[in-house]
Amino acid sequence: MEITYNNQTIDFTMPPNRHIVISLSGGADSAALFYLACKHYPEKVYLPFTGLDENAPKDAEAARLITRFMKQKYKNLQIKNTRVFNFNDVEYKYTTHKAVKRTKKKQFPEMNLRQVSKMVQLRLMSKKMRTKYPLSFEIDAITANPSMKEMEEGNFGHFGERRRDIEEDIDTMGANRWQPFINVNKKFIADIYKQNDLLDSLFKLTRSCTGGANETDNFTKECHRCFWCFEKRWAFNLDWGEND
Numbered sequence: 001m002e003i004t005y006n007n008q009t010i011d012f013t014m015p016p017n018r019h020i021v022i023s024l025s026g027g028a029d030s031a032a033l034f035y036l037a038c039k040h041y042p043e044k045v046y047l048p049f050t051g052l053d054e055n056a057p058k059d060a061e062a063a064r065l066i067t068r069f070m071k072q073k074y075k076n077l078q079i080k081n082t083r084v085f086n087f088n089d090v091e092y093k094y095t096t097h098k099a100v101k102r103t104k105k106k107q108f109p110e111m112n113l114r115q116v117s118k119m120v121q122l123r124l125m126s127k128k129m130r131t132k133y134p135l136s137f138e139i140d141a142i143t144a145n146p147s148m149k150e151m152e153e154g155n156f157g158h159f160g161e162r163r164r165d166i167e168e169d170i171d172t173m174g175a176n177r178w179q180p181f182i183n184v185n186k187k188f189i190a191d192i193y194k195q196n197d198l199l200d201s202l203f204k205l206t207r208s209c210t211g212g213a214n215e216t217d218n219f220t221k222e223c224h225r226c227f228w229c230f231e232k233r234w235a236f237n238l239d240w241g242e243n244d
Helices: 028-040 057-074 092-096 100-108 112-130 148-153 186-193 226-238
Strands: 001-007 006-009 019-023 045-053 083-087 138-139
Touching: 001 148, 001 186, 019 112, 028 045, 028 057, 028 186, 045 112, 057 083, 083 112, 100 112, 112 138, 186 226
Parallel strands: 019 045, 019 138, 045 083
Antiparallel strands: 001 006
């Protein structure tokens, strides 16, 4: 099936597997994917998981709230509770993990040690989920960066992860992971919230900021300094004087 948001159309054909593992970051992208999956494929069994980063503890809380929202919105669906894995993204022993050594040039371009550590640990979490549910398939909500021009105009291009720069369409379906949003940017995600009347409900549960405790008043507000804050402001046309 195809879906259209922000005048962009993508293939939204879910893998045939009945059990769907979904990686929840606590952010707007993964929450939107979770919502659309439940909306269009109510016959699936959804198995959400998240990482509880001791350096950003509120993200896992947001993931739990997102799952609770889905359970209340889609009462007849089979949605399991969010499984939470503890991790620390400044544990740099994972940067020498065999997965990094094997695929570094392809999958970890220009990423710092913290980003690599987090990615490897998240992939280990997803592997545990798929091992527990061997017939499952994972979906995740990675999106493309805005264009370089848009990021430069917004003065946040230097923050972006280069792996999310899209020059040509990428295959959304891998051997065990589906990434339907990988070729569209966050404007597409923002329109999902707008068209489905989710701005005053689901959107308010999400967290995207990666600022530390000092920049966020102990994680009680957004830092308005990190890439994810700038990207969200750009996509949702936020006024930081009124929307934190």
